[in-house]
Amino acid sequence: xxxxxxxxxxxxxxxxxxxxxxxxxxxxxxxxxxxxxxxxxxxxxxxxxxxxxxxxxxxxxxxxxxxxxxxxxxxxxxxxxxxxxxxxxxxxxxxxxxxxxxxxxxxxxxxxxxxxxxxxxxxxx
Numbered sequence: 001x002x003x004x005x006x007x008x009x010x011x012x013x014x015x016x017x018x019x020x021x022x023x024x025x026x027x028x029x030x031x032x033x034x035x036x037x038x039x040x041x042x043x044x045x046x047x048x049x050x051x052x053x054x055x056x057x058x059x060x061x062x063x064x065x066x067x068x069x070x071x072x073x074x075x076x077x078x079x080x081x082x083x084x085x086x087x088x089x090x091x092x093x094x095x096x097x098x099x100x101x102x103x104x105x106x107x108x109x110x111x112x113x114x115x116x117x118x119x120x121x122x123x124x125x
Contacts, residue, residue: 001026002024002025002026002028002029002032002077002098003024003025003026004022004023004024004096004097004098004116005022005023005024005116005117006020006021006022006094006095006096006116006117006118006119007020007021007022007023007119008020008021008119009093009094009118009119009120009121009122010120010121010122011122011124012086012121012122012123012124013123013124014086014087014088014123014124014125015085015086016086016123017082017083017084017085017086018083018086018121019080019081019082019083020036020080020081020083020094020096020119020121021078021079021080022034022036022078022079022080022081022096023076023077023078024077024078024079024098025077026077028100029074029077030053030074031053031100031101032053032098032099032100032101032102033050033051033052033053033098033099033100033101033102033103033104033106033107034050034051034070034072034079034096034097034098034107035047035048035049035050035051035096035097035098035104035107035108036048036049036050036068036070036079036081036094036095036096037094037095037096037097038090038092038093038094038095038121039092039093039095039118040089040091040092041092043092045095045115046061047061047107047108047109048060048061048064048068048081048094049061049064049068049069049070049081050070050104050107050108051070051071051072051079051104052103052104053074053101055071055072055074057104058070058104059104059105059107059108061108063089064083064090067083067084067085067086068081068082068083068084069081069082069084070082079096079098081094081096083121086121086123087123088123088124088125089123090121090123091121091122091123092120092121093118093119093120093121094118094119094120094121095115095116095118096116097112097115097116099112
């Protein structure tokens with residue numbers, strides 16, 4: 001089991017960029033497929049992006065494809081989400097989560113049950 005802490009959120013104008021980080025503790029992080037998710041006010045949490053254990057395979061929600069990039073550094077136990085061309089509809093609390101030895105489709109639909117505090121992203125128009 002890994003513990004996860006999200007950071008990097010903030011207030012940005014539409015068209016701007018942010019990079020989120022998800023720091024993990026635990027020696028098994030490199031076996032985890034990881035994902036980023038978000039929850040806007042009054043809406044359910046939704047999948048944003050996922051990356052496999054090696055970083056060689058990624059998967060994105062259609063709403064962020066071409067604008068967001070997920071990456072990871074297993075030496076630093078960290079997953080990143082580079083967000084470019086931000087839109088007001090990207091405003092949400094962003095969370096990371098993961099599952100050991102999982103495929104990316106499972107990450108996108110899995111009921112994790114437990115979530116960290118997340119990091120707030122606010123995009124102004």
